Amino acid sequence: MRARWLVAAVVLTSSVASAQPKDAPTVDCELFEVSLTTTKAPPPLDPALKPLEKKLAKPPFSTWNTATLLSHTTKTLAKLKNEAFPVKVGKAAVMFENQTGKSQLQLTIQVDNSKGKRVLGTKIVIEGSDYFMTSRDDGTQHVLALTCKASK
Amino acid sequence: MKPLHDIELMQHADGELALDELDELALAKIEALGHLREVVRGSAELAADEVPDAKFARMWGEIDKVLDNTRPVAVRAEPHAPEAAEPRGFWRRLGGWLDRHRGHLITGVVSAGAVAAVALIVRGGNDAQVASSGHTFDVQPVSLRSPVEIESMDTPEGTGTVLNLEDEDGHTTVIWVTPADTVEGI
Numbered sequence: 001m002r003a004r005w006l007v008a009a010v011v012l013t014s015s016v017a018s019a020q021p022k023d024a025p026t027v028d029c030e031l032f033e034v035s036l037t038t039t040k041a042p043p044p045l046d047p048a049l050k051p052l053e054k055k056l057a058k059p060p061f062s063t064w065n066t067a068t069l070l071s072h073t074t075k076t077l078a079k080l081k082n083e084a085f086p087v088k089v090g091k092a093a094v095m096f097e098n099q100t101g102k103s104q105l106q107l108t109i110q111v112d113n114s115k116g117k118r119v120l121g122t123k124i125v126i127e128g129s130d131y132f133m134t135s136r137d138d139g140t141q142h143v144l145a146l147t148c149k150a151s152k
Numbered sequence: 153m154k155p156l157h158d159i160e161l162m163q164h165a166d167g168e169l170a171l172d173e174l175d176e177l178a179l180a181k182i183e184a185l186g187h188l189r190e191v192v193r194g195s196a197e198l199a200a201d202e203v204p205d206a207k208f209a210r211m212w213g214e215i216d217k218v219l220d221n222t223r224p225v226a227v228r229a230e231p232h233a234p235e236a237a238e239p240r241g242f243w244r245r246l247g248g249w250l251d252r253h254r255g256h257l258i259t260g261v262v263s264a265g266a267v268a269a270v271a272l273i274v275r276g277g278n279d280a281q282v283a284s285s286g287h288t289f290d291v292q293p294v295s296l297r298s299p300v301e302i303e304s305m306d307t308p309e310g311t312g313t314v315l316n317l318e319d320e321d322g323h324t325t326v327i328w329v330t331p332a333d334t335v336e337g338i
Binding site: 103124131 | 300305306307308310315319320328
């Protein structure tokens with residue numbers, strides 16, 4: 001009787017495992033960490049910041065004339081797994097919650113400041129390839145810009 | 153009236169002998185015989201019901217004995233050519249194992265099939281998940297994209313201001329966090 005249940009358990013486990021989707025959805029996210037300052041002779045924009053050029057040229061970001069890229073990280077996020085992004089100032093984590101419809105992603109974003117205190121916790125629904133940005137004063141004006149799209 | 157013997161009463165109770173006149177004692181004995189017959193019949197039926205279980209238990213016991221005896225015998229029978237006999241012995245043992253555990257395997261497969269069916273039904277009820285598991289994701293043209301929807305926002309260390317920027321690259325939603333001790337906002 002014990003052998004019978006053992007065989008049943010093994011087959012059951014393998015069956016349930018095979019019932020899981022083989023191509024579980026993942027998203028590729030890009031996080032830019034930028035510091036905004038004002039200088040007398042602003043240097044040309046870092047080429048790595050080209051995707052953010054138009055956004056940084058608009059208010060309220062245009063208040064500052066110098067954007068310095070602190071870090072740029074690309075990560076593939078599995079569904080419902082909180083992923084910490086390495087940033088120079090504070091902490092940042094993103095979780096891919098779900099896909100809504102065919103083109104929107106539900107994300108949870110958490111940002112801590114340099115003192116380790118939570119400054120933002122938000123859940124958003126964003127179109128693939130659109131940008132989400134958050135900015136705060138953390139010594140200098142600190143900006144995080146996030147864009148995600150489904151993995152190919 | 154001639155006294156009746158017990159054997160005559162038993163024959164009467166079985167329908168083998170017809171007696172015309174019965175006294176109270178004879179009637180009581182016949183009734184008692186009826187009760188006794190019911191008890192014996194019930195006991196016999198119960199014994200009959202127990203026969204299959206006992207038979208199965210004996211069969212399993214014999215199978216276990218055969219399994220226990222098979223391995224040492226096999227080792228003794230081929231002590232000089234273990235390597236040559238290994239593949240054949242393995243497949244034979246595997247075949248024997250499958251034969252012996254056919255019932256177990258069928259039980260497992262049926263159970264697994266039922267669970268898989270339930271899993272598929274449950275998963276099929278959520279359209280968003282179907283879209284996800286199907287891995288169909290489109291990046292909409294900029295003109296068709298919806299602005300970012302903020303479902304929840306918590307800024308414990310200050311206040312949050314939501315801004316929407318639009319350009320030819322799409323929507324950009326900004327949460328501008330102003331520390332609580334800042335007098336002047338953005």
